[in-house]
Amino acid sequence: NLQSTTTLNNAVKMPRVGLGVYKMEEGSDVKEAVLSAIDIGYRSIDTASFYKNEEGVGQALKETSVPREELFVTTKVWNDEQGYEETLAAFERSMEKLGLEYLDLYLIHWPVPGKYKETWKALEKLYKDGKVKAIGVSNFLEHHLEDLLEDAVIKPVVDQVELHPRLAEPALRDFCTQRDIKVEAWSPLARGRYFDDEVLQNLAEKYDKTPAQIILRWDVQHGIITIPKSTKPHRQKENADIFDFELTSEEMKQIDELNTGERNGAHPDEFD
Ligand code: NAD
Numbered sequence: 001n002l003q004s005t006t007t008l009n010n011a012v013k014m015p016r017v018g019l020g021v022y023k024m025e026e027g028s029d030v031k032e033a034v035l036s037a038i039d040i041g042y043r044s045i046d047t048a049s050f051y052k053n054e055e056g057v058g059q060a061l062k063e064t065s066v067p068r069e070e071l072f073v074t075t076k077v078w079n080d081e082q083g084y085e086e087t088l089a090a091f092e093r094s095m096e097k098l099g100l101e102y103l104d105l106y107l108i109h110w111p112v113p114g115k116y117k118e119t120w121k122a123l124e125k126l127y128k129d130g131k132v133k134a135i136g137v138s139n140f141l142e143h144h145l146e147d148l149l150e151d152a153v154i155k156p157v158v159d160q161v162e163l164h165p166r167l168a169e170p171a172l173r174d175f176c177t178q179r180d181i182k183v184e185a186w187s188p189l190a191r192g193r194y195f196d197d198e199v200l201q202n203l204a205e206k207y208d209k210t211p212a213q214i215i216l217r218w219d220v221q222h223g224i225i226t227i228p229k230s231t232k233p234h235r236q237k238e239n240a241d242i243f244d245f246e247l248t249s250e251e252m253k254q255i256d257e258l259n260t261g262e263r264n265g266a267h268p269d270e271f272d
Contacts, residue, residue, distance in 0.1 A: 018044025
């Protein structure tokens with residue numbers, strides 16, 4: 001179920017399925033979406049300073065009767081906040097907005113060239129000071145990770161990347177598995193672009209599920225942490241209802257074969 005966790009390389013447990021809140025409006029929109037998700041059973045929320053909705057997320061976390069220690073909150077340091085001192089200050093701003101005493105997971109949002117190593121040092125400091133339970137990265141390719149690992153004292157626990165059946169990233173996933181770094185999928189549903197795919201449609205019919213549920217189940221069976229976004233309670237419920245069936249290894253392979261390497265978001269070597 002939604003409380004099912006995976007163990008990160010520093011022994012912290014992270015829910016396998018969480019709620020992404022990108023593009024949710026600051027204030028009551030995001031607050032209501034987070035409260036409804038928590039009500040459904042979600043325990044992990046993925047935000048970022050860039051999303052400009054940390055305050056609404058924080059309000060929901062304050063209002064819910066679910067205790068803080070049962071929740072798992074991720075936020076991220078944005079590109080123009082990177083650098084050692086800048087990141088320490090950005091973290092304080094995020095924590096102020098979220099209204100939290102500690103954070104569960106802090107990520108470097110994108111590998112800003114020439115900056116991400118200094119940013120990482122700040123994350124290590126925050127981790128050592130006990131302000132954050134785990135630190136990781138986002139949108140890092142193998143070469144960024146290799147570079148970071150050269151002088152990192154603490155290893156990232158996750159790499160959150162664009163990942164869905166059309167961009168399955170098998171090489172990056174192998175690379176991360178070998179180094180005990182979990183892969184987390186952003187835009188796991190590719191925002192619905194491929195729901196009409198025949199393979200997904202056939203499997204959906206076979207299991208009496210939706211293409212979204214087939215994709216999210218594929219994530220979970222691959223050990224990929226996934227954070228589908230929806231503001232609608234019925235879809236939040238649908239995206240969580242993936243723990244009562246299992247794809248066969250043949251079916252997993254059929255979905256694996258949909259990989260074309262097609263990216264919808266920015267390339268981690270060419271963003272700005
Ligand atoms: P997603 O793949 O989760 O798709 C979300 C959209 O798909 C929704 O807006 C809705 O239109 C549709 N949808 C959701 N559930 C559905 C269902 N059951 N049936 C039909 N349609 C459904 O896309 P996303 O929001 O881009 O990604 C998820 C989360 O990943 C974000 O909210 C954010 O937290 C994170 N993210 C991170 C980065 C990064 O750079 N680290 C970038 C993008 C997103």
